[in-house]
Each structure stands twice: as C-alpha cells, then as structure tokens.
Amino acid sequence: MSLRDTSNFSLLTFHPLIFYDPKKRRKKWFRLSLGAIAIFFISSTIMLFVGITEGISPGDFSADAARFYDYYYESPKNEKKIALSFDDGPDPKYTPIILDILREEHIQANFFLLGKNAIKYPDLVRQIHADGHEIGNHSFTHSHSVHKSEKRLKMELLTTEKIIEDLTGEKTLLYRPPFLLGIGVDPTLNPYIKSDPSVLWATEMGFIPVGADIDSRDWLAKSPEDVSQNIIQKIGKGHITLLHDGEGNGAKHTVLVLRSIIQKLKSEGYVFTTVSDVLGISQDINIQNVIVPASSDTEFSSEVTELQSFLQAFDFNIEKTGIFDGATQEALWKWEDKYGKILEHNFHGASTDENTNGEVSLLQEFLKGEGYLDIFVTGEFDQKTQDALKDWQKKVMKLSDEDPEFGMVGEKISKKIQEQTHIPLARVRHQTMGSPFLNFLDNVQISVEVFCLWVYEKIGSGVELLFLGAIFLTFSRMLFVLGFFLAAKIRRRVLKESYSGGVSVLIPAYNEEENIAATIESILTSDYHLYEIIVIDDGSTDNTSTIVAEKEKNHPQVRLVTKENGGKASALNLGVSFAKYDVIISMDGDTIFMPDTITKLARHFFDPRVSGVAGKVCVANQGRLLAKFQSIEYVLGQNIEKTAFSFANAISVIPGPIGAWRKKDVVAMGGYHHDTLVEDQDLTLAILTKGKRILYDEEAICYTETPPSLGDFLKQRFRWIFGTIQCFWKYKSWIFSIRLPALGWIILPNTLMYSILTPLISLVIDLVAILSFIFGGGDIVFWGYITFTAFDLLYALAGFLPEKKSSWKLILFLPLQRIVYRFLLYWVVLRSLLKAIEGSGALWNKVKRTGECQNLFQNIMSPHKHGKKPIPIKEIVA
Numbered sequence: 111m112s113l114r115d116t117s118n119f120s121l122l123t124f125h126p127l128i129f130y131d132p133k134k135r136r137k138k139w140f141r142l143s144l145g146a147i148a149i150f151f152i153s154s155t156i157m158l159f160v161g162i163t164e165g166i167s168p169g170d171f172s173a174d175a176a177r178f179y180d181y182y183y184e185s186p187k188n189e190k191k192i193a194l195s196f197d198d199g200p201d202p203k204y205t206p207i208i209l210d211i212l213r214e215e216h217i218q219a220n221f222f223l224l225g226k227n228a229i230k231y232p233d234l235v236r237q238i239h240a241d242g243h244e245i246g247n248h249s250f251t252h253s254h255s256v257h258k259s260e261k262r263l264k265m266e267l268l269t270t271e272k273i274i275e276d277l278t279g280e281k282t283l284l285y286r287p288p289f290l291l292g293i294g295v296d297p298t299l300n301p302y303i304k305s306d307p308s309v310l311w312a313t314e315m316g317f318i319p320v321g322a323d324i325d326s327r328d329w330l331a332k333s334p335e336d337v338s339q340n341i342i343q344k345i346g347k348g349h350i351t352l353l354h355d356g357e358g359n360g361a362k363h364t365v366l367v368l369r370s371i372i373q374k375l376k377s378e379g380y381v382f383t384t385v386s387d388v389l390g391i392s393q394d395i396n397i398q399n400v401i402v403p404a405s406s407d408t409e410f411s412s413e414v415t416e417l418q419s420f421l422q423a424f425d426f427n428i429e430k431t432g433i434f435d436g437a438t439q440e441a442l443w444k445w446e447d448k449y450g451k452i453l454e455h456n457f458h459g460a461s462t463d464e465n466t467n468g469e470v471s472l473l474q475e476f477l478k479g480e481g482y483l484d485i486f487v488t489g490e491f492d493q494k495t496q497d498a499l500k501d502w503q504k505k506v507m508k509l510s511d512e513d514p515e516f517g518m519v520g521e522k523i524s525k526k527i528q529e530q531t532h533i534p535l536a537r538v539r540h541q542t543m544g545s546p547f548l549n550f551l552d553n554v555q556i557s558v559e560v561f562c563l564w565v566y567e568k569i570g571s572g573v574e575l576l577f578l579g580a581i582f583l584t585f586s587r588m589l590f591v592l593g594f595f596l597a598a599k600i601r602r603r604v605l606k607e608s609y610s611g612g613v614s615v616l617i618p619a620y621n622e623e624e625n626i627a628a629t630i631e632s633i634l635t636s637d638y639h640l641y642e643i644i645v646i647d648d649g650s651t652d653n654t655s656t657i658v659a660e661k662e663k664n665h666p667q668v669r670l671v672t673k674e675n676g677g678k679a680s681a682l683n684l685g686v687s688f689a690k691y692d693v694i695i696s697m698d699g700d701t702i703f704m705p706d707t708i709t710k711l712a713r714h715f716f717d718p719r720v721s722g723v724a725g726k727v728c729v730a731n732q733g734r735l736l737a738k739f740q741s742i743e744y745v746l747g748q749n750i751e752k753t754a755f756s757f758a759n760a761i762s763v764i765p766g767p768i769g770a771w772r773k774k775d776v777v778a779m780g781g782y783h784h785d786t787l788v789e790d791q792d793l794t795l796a797i798l799t800k801g802k803r804i805l806y807d808e809e810a811i812c813y814t815e816t817p818p819s820l821g822d823f824l825k826q827r828f829r830w831i832f833g834t835i836q837c838f839w840k841y842k843s844w845i846f847s848i849r850l851p852a853l854g855w856i857i858l859p860n861t862l863m864y865s866i867l868t869p870l871i872s873l874v875i876d877l878v879a880i881l882s883f884i885f886g887g888g889d890i891v892f893w894g895y896i897t898f899t900a901f902d903l904l905y906a907l908a909g910f911l912p913e914k915k916s917s918w919k920l921i922l923f924l925p926l927q928r929i930v931y932r933f934l935l936y937w938v939v940l941r942s943l944l945k946a947i948e949g950s951g952a953l954w955n956k957v958k959r960t961g962e963c964q965n966l967f968q969n970i971m972s973p974h975k976h977g978k979k980p981i982p983i984k985e986i987v988a
Contacts, residue, residue: 128785128836131949140948171313176301177475178318181390181487182349185471192375193350193385195220195322196364197248197286200227200234201356207365208355209241215372217382219243222286222320225250225270227356232277239278244384246284247271247317257291257308267315284385285317290352293321297350297389320385323348328360334367341371345380349388390471390487407432417442462490470495473519477502580871581898587864588905594754595908601757608713612640612691614773615708618681620648622699623657624959625815628967630661630668632702638709643668645699646685649675654699678766679782679789686773686781694773696790700815700959701767702730702967710810711770721775721802722794724752724761725768725810731962732920736823739927740816742920746909748808756806760856763791764804768812775802786840788833795841798853808912815962822958824938831935832942834865839946869939872932902928 131137182188194212199205199221212219221238223245228235238245249256249266256266267285275281287293292306298319299305309319324344328337337360341351353368354360372382407414418430418438426441462470474487474495482498500517503509507526509516515523615633619626626645633643645658647670655672662668673684682696693715695708707725714720726748729741755761764771769790776782779796782789794804817823838861845862847854906924910917 126785127787128840129946129949134949137948137950171316171318172299172305172310175299175313175318177479178298178389178391179296179301180478181471181475182297182388184487185390185489186486187489188349188388190380191349191383191388192324192345192380193220193383193388194353194372195222195246195286195320195350195385196353196355197222198224198227198252198354198361199356200231200238201361202231202234204361204365205231205234205238205355208361208368209237211365211369211372212243213241215369215376215382217372218384219382220246220284220320220385221355222246222248222284223270223274224248224252224356225266225273226252228270228273228277235274235277239280244284244386245274245278245280245282246286246320246385247274247282248286249288252288254289254291256288257306257311260308260311263308263311264315267312267317283316283318283391284320285312286320286322287312290321293319295323295325295348296321297323297348297385318389318391320350320389322350322352324351326351326353326360326364328354328364331360331363334363337363338367338371342374345375345378350385390475390489405434414438469519473499480506580868583863583868584898585901587860588901591751591754592905592908594757595750598753598757605713605716607716608709609693609715610639611693611712611715612642613638613708613712613770614685614689614691614694615641615643616682616685616689616694616696617643617645617699618648618678618685618696619645619650619654619658619699620675620678620681621650621652621654622959623650623652623654624961625700625702625963626654627657627661628702628964629697629699630658630665632704632967633708634665634667635705636703636708637705638712640691641667641708642690644685644688645670646681647672648678648681649673677784679784682789683781686776689773692773693770694776695768695770696766697769697812698767698814700963701812702814702963703768704811707768707810707812710807711768714805714807715770715772717803719803720805721772721797721800722761722764722804723770723810724756724764724804724806725770725812726752726806726808727765727767728811728813729816730813730966731815734818735923736818736820737816738920738923739931740823741917742906742924742927743931745913745917745920746906748806749909749912750905752806753808755856756804758852758856759798759803760852760860761804761806762794762857762861763788764794766790767814768810775800786833786836787829788837791833791837792840795837795853795857798857799841799844799850801850813963813966815959818958818960824934827934827938828942831865831938832945834861835942835946838862838866866939866943869932869935870943873936873940876932899925899928 126132194217196205196208196219200223205221218241221243223235223238235245247267247270250270251266255262257263271282287309292309293299298321299309299313312319324341324347326337326340328340331337331340337353353364355364375382405414414434415430415432417434418428418432421428421438421441422430428437428441431438470491471487471489473491474485474489477485477495477498478487480502482502485494485498488495496517499519503513503516503523507522617626617629622629630643630645633641643665645668647655647658649672655670658668658670662670669688671684671688673681685696686694693712695711697703711723711725714723727744729737729744732738732741752761766789771793775797776793778800779793781793783792783796786792798804817826838858841853841858844850844854845858903921903924906921910921
C-alpha cells in the first residue's frame, strides 16, 4: 500500500533518543570517574577498618575500675577536688566560650566527645587537646541503643576513638555512656554491686567507664540559676560534675553561669582537676620528647635509655645502648597501641603521688589487693604502707633486711608487681618521628580516614531524615491520592450524550503470531457500530502478516499495512496516516478487548475538550506468581491512582494496550515521538501541554499478556522506567507551571519523587534497616515498617473493593509482592539512571509471547460455535 500525503504531519520524522551519546564519551568518563571513586572509598574503608580494629585495647578494665572506685572515695586527697566534665560536644557555638573561660580560670577539665560532632568540628577537638584538657569517648551517635549489642557498642566506641586519635595523636581511655547508661551517679564501676553487662563490654575493649555524681541537669534547666543551684547543692557529695557543651538546650545556660560557679567554688577552697586525677589514674610516663632514629642519650637527657628500660620491663629483648636503634624502634612500634605503666624506683618515706607520678597510690592499691586491708590509698608513702611492703617482701619475695630493695620499690619489686597485676593502666604518649616522606604518608592516611569518617557520618546522620522523609512522602502521597479517589467517586461523571462517529483501531505488530488472531477477533465481536481495524506489521519475521492477511480476506473492516522494522512509534504513525475516522484507538498485538470496550472508550469524545481516554488493563493469566504480582500492581495503579488522577486531569500515560485519541490532536503533536522509549507516555504529556483533557474509564477493559519470565519482566520495566526518566527530562521545563497545574504540580513532581527518587532512597533505608537489626537499635525502623505495611494494606484494600471477590485472594500476595517489587525496582531504576548518565543506547526490548490471550479468547469464542451465550470473560479470568 502507498503512503497517504503527510506533508503537513511529521509522522516519520526521526529524532535522536534522549540521553543517547553516539560517541560514547560520557560513558567512558563516567565509568572512569565511578571506578576511581569506588576504588578510593573501598581502599579507604579497608584502611579505616584496619585502623579501628587494630586499635582495640587489650585487657579487661572492670577490676581497675573497681580499684579506682575505692580510691575515689577513700583518698583524703579528693576531699576538696572537683572535676568539671562536658558532654555531647564539640559545638561551634558553646565549646569555644567554655574553653575561653577554662583558660582564663587556669582549669583543666574533661570533654566527652561525640564522634559525629568531632568529625564535623575537627579544629575544636584539636583546640581542646592543645589546651591540655582530657578527652573522653561519648559514643558516636549518642543513641539510647548504643548498648543494644556488643557489636553496636564496639562500632560506636572504636570509630569515635579512631577519630579522636587521628585528630589529636592520642587514644582515649575514659568512656561516658550516653545518658549515663549502666553507670549513673557512680564515678565508675561499683565493685559492690553487679555491673551492667553492656558496661563490661566497654571495659573489655580497654575503656574505663565514667559516671557523674554532681549532675547540673542543665539540659532540663529553665534558667542559668537552675544550673548553678543544682551544682552548689550537691557539692560535698561527689567530685565529678556533669555539664554539656553541645546538643540540646543545656549548653546555653551552662556558658552563662560557668564562670560564677568556678569562682564561687574556688572561694570555698575547692580545687579543679580532671577525672583521671580523682580516680587515681595516671596517663603519663616520663618520656615526652620526640625521639627520631639514631637519637642518643646525649641529645635527649638519657631518655633513650629510659625508653629502653621501659620496654625491657615488658619483656622486649633489647639492650640499653642509649641509642635509638632499629631494635628499639621495632619494640616501640609493637608497644605503641597498648597501655603502659611502670613503677618509679626507690620510694622513700616522704614520697607522694605528686613526685612519683601517682605510683604511691598504685603501690597501696596493689598491697590492698594482696590482703593488707588496713592501709589506705592516700597517695603518701606512710609508715603503714612501708610496713605492709616490707612484710610482703619477706613473705612473697623472700627478701632479707640486708637486701638493697628492702622497704623500697626497686627493679625486682616493680617487675614482680607487673607480672602479678597484668593490668597496664595508661597509654604511652611517646611519639617517634620517621622520614619526612613517611610522615607525609601518615598525614595523608589520617586525612583520608577523617574524610571517610566524615562522609560516613553525613550518610549516617542523613539516614534517619531519609527514613522519616520517605515515610512522610509516601504517606502524604497515599492520602493525597485517596482524597482525589474519594472525590472522583463522589462526583462521578455522568455522560448525557456519547460520541457516535467512526473509530479507527490501530494495532502495531511485530512478531505477534501467538496472539494477533485473537486480538483482531476481539475487535470484530465489538458491539460498536462503525469502526475499522488497521494492523501495521512492523517488519515481522514470523507469520504475523499471513494471519492478518487471512482476516483481511474475510472481514472488510480489517486492513493490513506492512513496513520495514522501525519501532512501535513509526508503526503507529503510519497507522494514523491511514486512519479515516476522527477517533483512533491504539492497542497491542497481545491484547483482547471486551465487546463493549470500544463503546466505552469512544463515548467520551462528544466533549471537544477531551483528547484522550485511557482504559483499564487486566492480566490475561494469573497462574504464575510473577503474573499475580503484576495483577496486584495493575489493580492498585488503576482502581485507585488512575481514578484519582483522572479527577485532577493528571493522567500521565494512556497505556499502549488500550487507549483512545482524538486524531487531530495526535496530528497536531506530530504523532508519536521517536526520542523516548515510551511513545504513549510521551504523546500523553505532549497533549497535556496544550491544556487538553485526558480521562480514565474503568469500564473500558482489555486483557493483555504480561512478561512470562523475570528476564522479560526486567526488560519491560527497564523500558518503562528509562522512558519515564526521558519524559521527565523532556518536559522538565513545565514543572511547577502555573498555567498547567496538573502537569506542573502533580504529574512531573510525582514522576520525579515516586518513580525515580523514592526507589533510590528506599534502597538506602533498607540497607540501613538491615544494619540496624544486626548492630541493634532497629526498633524505630521495625515499627516504622510495621506501621507503613499496615497502612499499605488498607490502601490496597481500597483498590480491591471494585474487583470481584474472587480476585481478593491476591491480597494474600501483597506483602511478598511489595518486597520483591521493591528490590527489582531498585535494580531497574539504578540501571536506568546509569544508562541515562552514560548516554548508552537503549532498545525497545521485545519480550517473549506465550499465546495466553489467544487461549483466553478461544475459551470465550467456543460457545459461539455451538450457538450458545458467550461466557463472560471476567468469570473465565477469575
């Protein structure tokens, strides 16, 4: 057949596919960039993981914490001591003010930092350390679920420790649980009551838990005076004061009253110190200088030998050469990540903690553990302590009065105590300096680790917002759609007259031999009075043309048009050029219509404002699980959403299997476009830009084949989603249009949020939900999912109300359908976006046909052969 004149109608004009880059330059650069980013983050994550796991501190500190507990209450030296501690920082607004006050008042305090804040404000962490304050670990997230599981606690503490170590060069020793979980007002673990197991997890990681017995309650205070009053009333009942310098409202009162509190307590004779001091913990050894390879005692005042002696005490086989040689370097490397503490030699009667770096108290605590309960941990080498030491030396060490170490702590005693306790107490602050290149690499590694932790913190802090945002948006959309749905049902459109002109039915076909006969026969049984059927064979390689030609011989309404393969859009455009009636109906070659379908579609075109009508698509065979899932999707998408969006003139697509168009409007739009993979959606949006009306008729029903396999299903969905992204990009200039509110404020935002972004957001949420269940703290996510699922079920029930009761059994498959579809959509949306960015070519992706529509229609037609009444198709499908 020859083509009619189309000089005023760009039916066959070809436009390049949107996003397509024929030279593949975008693909090359995108993949190179993506690969580089992936390699960077994977390698950085490995470095970070290794750094964190290697930082696990050896030993169980529960016994030490108990010893610190006794010292805290028994030592006379703590009588007038106060340790200020600040939680939840650092904070850019309040922490600098507090640091200024402490600096001016010459006070050292404790700052228990949150990992997520330390990453945000690294300069403040460095400033706290530079000012000489003690830094403690306060977890990463400050969540109630930090202690939910041992894995969760380890992740929180070691990540925060790694951040602080990278920023300050020192590890943390003290840990204050969020909300004082498991500690409360106790300074540390109470040895006289059973300890909370979750707190013992922290001690096993090498942290000393710290509580607070003077709570300012600044986070509940209504004024600065409340903060001051809470502290002043509790002074004398404890030594560790809890205040805040970050998060919440507490810090704003604290900064206003802190100076006056300090000055008042100073006037009453109180001395401000650190938590380590009031607990009797010493964190220093006597090696503070920076020693580089080849350094000697002459350069560092014999400190190289001191370092070697220190390492020998830990059974490292090195010599005291006074030169920082390779063996010393290697031994130090092995020791650096562990705690370390040795006893000073040659205590004498006047020795105290002040001149022995806390060693007198350590000796007294040791002797009490050996059964000498009548001595007190005073920090002074008094007569009782000397007598207990001598007695222990005689009984355990078998020393005589003539031994030079008798009554003192010499090398033998020090070693013996170290062997018996096996509890090193503090981390070494000694640093080594390598070559400039190695130092540069170390700095690069630290910078990478801090950057990665910052990125992960941003991701982590955004997940809760993503979760809440996704739930809110999804609920809002459901309520919005249900509102329009109810309005559409209340204001049901009543047609006073109907279109009675001719209708041209267009059937584009490519290799449709399995179903094309049934498709044509379903139209021939239509009760409409005037129609023609135009089948456009788009270069089929099977028997499609032969089957249609047979129908053409016996039925004058049928016309066969053949062409070279050029895609569905070109086939439809050719069919439009042959159509002789004002209304055209498009359908697929694997679809069958009900006898009244054409009548239901055509009746709306008496209204000149109507340019298109979408019909209802049903699944021809629901025997397979995948077909059941798709049937649920069609039911909900049409019974609720299309009904609702039709009320607002916001139908975004007239589907390929069943749609009616006003021919002159199709011609005015240039026919079906070639630059997207969804020519039906493209044409629908193009017509909406002209202010025309698109309707949905739920009584105009067709049955179509669904993809029989998962592979074919994914091909189909990729075409739909990739084409939807193309359409959004093509019509993006209309978003938030005032002139066309339905298109600008409903269709395009809905497409962007719920067809493109929501699946990607949900992917992140699902991954985080899985992690939350593994590491603990999944309660919020769990109940969020339960609530959403319950609401989703109610939403689905509304969609199934118009269906026959026999179809309601599909609701049983709804939870599984939601899970399966969600993960399939993740893959398809992600692949579609990647293809769009790369500019890769995307094909129409023909799916396999199984002849289900042919079988279904034969069941309908068989009664005609015997002169009986046809079986209603709905009953057959049900």
